[in-house]
Amino acid sequence: MRFDILTIFPPLLESPLQEGIIRRAIQDGKIEIAVHNIRDFAVDRHAMTDDRPFGGGEGMVMKPEPIAAALQHVREQAPGGRVVLLSPQGRPYTQQVALELAAVEHLVLICGRYEGVDERIRDHYVDEEISIGDYILTGGELAALVLVDSITRLLPGVLGCAESAAQDTFSRCLLKNPQYTRPRVFAGHEVPAVLVNGDHEAIAEWRFVAAVQATMTRRPDLLAGVSFSEKEMAALRKKGMLAAIGEIIGHPVAAVSGKAGG
Numbered sequence: 001m002r003f004d005i006l007t008i009f010p011p012l013l014e015s016p017l018q019e020g021i022i023r024r025a026i027q028d029g030k031i032e033i034a035v036h037n038i039r040d041f042a043v044d045r046h047a048m049t050d051d052r053p054f055g056g057g058e059g060m061v062m063k064p065e066p067i068a069a070a071l072q073h074v075r076e077q078a079p080g081g082r083v084v085l086l087s088p089q090g091r092p093y094t095q096q097v098a099l100e101l102a103a104v105e106h107l108v109l110i111c112g113r114y115e116g117v118d119e120r121i122r123d124h125y126v127d128e129e130i131s132i133g134d135y136i137l138t139g140g141e142l143a144a145l146v147l148v149d150s151i152t153r154l155l156p157g158v159l160g161c162a163e164s165a166a167q168d169t170f171s172r173c174l175l176k177n178p179q180y181t182r183p184r185v186f187a188g189h190e191v192p193a194v195l196v197n198g199d200h201e202a203i204a205e206w207r208f209v210a211a212v213q214a215t216m217t218r219r220p221d222l223l224a225g226v227s228f229s230e231k232e233m234a235a236l237r238k239k240g241m242l243a244a245i246g247e248i249i250g251h252p253v254a255a256v257s258g259k260a261g262g
């Protein structure tokens with residue numbers, strides 16, 4: 001998958017894209033990321049990328065020509081590509097949207113700044129507009145990083161185990177179970193015994209139950225649409241959790257045949 005990112009602050013994007021799973025995905029050729037400085041495509045001799053709004057009003061607006069020229073440059077390098085404008089007015093970004101975008105071969109991400117971009121860019125160059133949440137950022141750069149990060153980890157072969165993203169508890173609306181690493185006893189605090197006794201069946205059940213527990217306490221709203229296999233239901237019932245979830249969602253938990261247990 002190819003990402004082209006248009007920004008007036010390329011350094012904001014550099015180091016986050018040079019570490020960890022993203023770095024490895026680039027090295028392995030799973031993704032390609034090109035960051036383009038919109039200022040390089042400015043049309044006047046002062047390389048201005050913003051200007052005052054017609055009709056007056058607060059702040060500055062990003063000029064259309066540099067963005068259009070940067071998009072033109074990207075198209076010359078790689079035609080096609082879905083053009084996404086990161087903006088507070090956009091469609092809310094969710095795991096569902098990440099899955100949708102992970103199926104696209106080429107994404108072009110435009111990072112807005114100031115009060116926004118000239119409406120004609122939105123009207124004639126942008127395929128969709130995305131917001132990463134209801135809070136105010138100083139620009140679209142961090143949002144672009146959120147998209148690159150969440151999409152990249154969904155691509156085949158990017159995570160260590162190819163299946164690990166598909167089996168993610170999050171893709172079925174559960175939070176992750178708590179994680180532990182060595183040492184087994186840290187400052188007198190022990191790792192749950194089940195995780196170190198080598199019973200893989202028991203470990204799988206513990207992880208599942210712990211994920212549901214975390215979700216019940218921290219994000220009970222996520223349980224609204226959840227369903228469990230018979231095996232999972234049995235594990236929850238044993239802990240008295242099935243009834244508790246029923247209380248939270250307002251109706252008995254539904255069993256689903258398709259989901260593998262554990």
Ligand code: 9D3
Binds near residue numbers: 130
């Ligand atoms: C204080 C300025 N606001 C007037 C009510 C409008 C505004 C313009 C530009 C607010 C934020 C921004 C910059 N933000 C983004 O470009 C952005 C963003 C965000 O702020 N929140 C969540 N997702 C995104 S994606 C891009």
